[in-house]
Amino acid sequence: MGIMVVGRKEREPFALEHARVATGNEDGEVWQDTTVVVGSDGRIEQIAPSAQAYVPAGYHRIDASGKVVAPGLINAHTHLFADGKPLKAGGQTSPRQEQMALALIHGPVGQAYAAARARASVKTLLNSGVTTIRSLGDAGYEAVHLREKIDADEMVGPRILASGPMLSIPGGHGAPYIALTSTNPQEARVNARINLEHGANALKVAATGGVTDAKELGVAGTPQMDEASMEAVCEEAHEMGVIVAAHAQSAAGVLAALKAGVDTIEHGAPLSEEMIDLFLHNPKALRGYSGLNSTLSAGLPLVKISQEELGISDVVRANSELVADGMVQGAKDGREAGISEGMGTDTAMTFVTQYNTWRELDLMVRYAGFTPAQAFHAATQVNAKNLGLDDVTGSIALGKDADLLVLDGDPAVDVHFLADPKLVIARGWPVWRPKVKHFADIDRLLDTF
Structure with a gap:
């Protein structure tokens, strides 16, 4: 795995010279033969045609001839507790088994494992080109602790928005292992x-049941947390300037969450005119609108790959079939309606590895009608805006953090170039x-569908 500098006091300033720059704009704009200069504070301090650029003495000069420099990816829906291999879920457990599992997860051994697993997940995400993540449901606050280490330059990693455990109802999605519950x-x-x-x-509520932890057919998409409870969560979060995501896999769940004021809908469903209007103009959302992350990577494999090869239960398979088509249709509806549609993968779920973020863009192109440029735009500039980070990341601009990728080709033409970044830079750390x-x-x- 790539070299990660730990504990350095100061970044080394550098310049990426003679690169093509993929801006991340929706039209796929590219700047030819451009030099990007990054200061010791990790911010972009100059962008200019290479013939006119001034690189100060002592800056590390990197010849990027023949390469494309692009904004780092933003994955707006991750989990850090697993690596994407099939999760053993969907079965019945006794109260005693549940209590034993909880004691293990939240005890010293479980906490140590969760911390190590989270660190490995974050490292993999970064090495795959993801320079910002939002973690939406983990056993504890391991993502918070990692964020603090990264912010203090004690380790190199992606920028982190961390939700801690999701907020659910007793027996609801994520409960009891990665959720706090309320009635x-x-x-x-x-x-x-x-x-x-x-x-x-960041915070996350479970507006409906989910697929992976459903114990009965029909749970996925069934409304769970009520609108008033979700509104109370939004009020608390928004008072602190924190955005709220909602797991929602049915029309009823999406509508209730939007009415409550959530800032992003995760997964989604076919969109009605009422839903579209609330996405575009949501008076209770923090910034007056709501975004969508369709997470096709979490839904499509569960219905496109054989159940035997996936290693999932009959209940998980059946619940997947109830919601997967709706997630794809919601992605199409959102694109056509012009809502602020970003990108998230739901990493750690079955077959959603920590390194395959690029595949979500590929699915958006092949199944939801996005152009490669629109999908890359969603994964950079749109996500930055939806997460309230567009003043520091998501595009290559003066004064913004140097969250950059060096690639063999233009991801706005072919998203497959994102599968193998040659250099990843996170806030100026290479x-x-x-x-x-x-x-x-x-x-x-995953290559078969």
């Missing part, structure tokens, strides 16, 4: 405060020779 708006508000007090800078461990069997099956 009314007051309890939901308290749980939101608990996460915020632990340092969460990751030389980035490498990830591939799961050949999973990649082979």
Whole structure:
């Protein structure tokens, strides 16, 4: 895996010279023979035609001739607790088994494992070209702790928005292993405060049931947290300037979450005119609108690959079939309606590896009608805007953090170039020779549909 500098006091300033620059604009604009200069603070301090650029003495000069420099990817829906191999879920557990599992997960051994697993996941995401993540549901606050280390330059990693455990209902999606539960708006508000007090800078609610942890057919998409409770969470978060995501896999769930004021819908469903209007103009959302992350990577493999090869239960397979088509249709509806559609993969779920973020863009192109330029735009500039980070990342601009990729070709023409970045730069810290461990069997099956 690529070299990651740890504990350095100061970044080395550098210049990427003679590059083509893929801007991430929706039209796929490219700047020819351009030099990008990055200062010791990790920010972009100059962008100019190479013939006119001034590179100060002492800056590391990198010849990027024949390469494309692009904004780093933003993955708006990740989890850090697994690597994407099939999850054993969808079965019944006894109360005793559940209590034993909870004691293990939240005990010293489980916490140590979660921290190590999270660190490995973050490292893989970075080496695959993801320079910003939003983690939306983990066992504890391991993503918060990693964010603090990265922000303090104790380790190199992606910028992190960390939700901590998701907010659900008893027996609901994510509960009890990666969720805090509530039965009314007051309890939901308290749980939101608990996460915020632990340092969460994002929150997530479960508006409906999910696929992976459903124990019965029909759970996926069934409304769970009520609108009033979700609104209480949004009020607490928005008061702190924190955005809220909602897991929602049915029309009823999406509509209730939008009415409550959530800032992004995760997964989605076919969109009605009422939903579209709320996406475009949501008075209760933090910034007056709501975004969508369709996470096709989490839905399509579960219905396109044989159940035997996936290693999933009958319940998981059946629930997947209930919601997957709706996620694809929602992605199409969102694109056609001009809503702010970003990109997230739902990493850690079955067959959603930490290194395959580029595949989500490929699915957006092949299944939802995006052009490669539109998909790359969603994964950079749109995600930055939706997450409230567009003043620091998402594009290559003066004063913004140097979150950059060096690629063999233009991802706005062919997103496959994102599968193998030659250099990854996160806030001015370079990751030389980035490498990830591939799961050949999973990649082979993902290539079949």
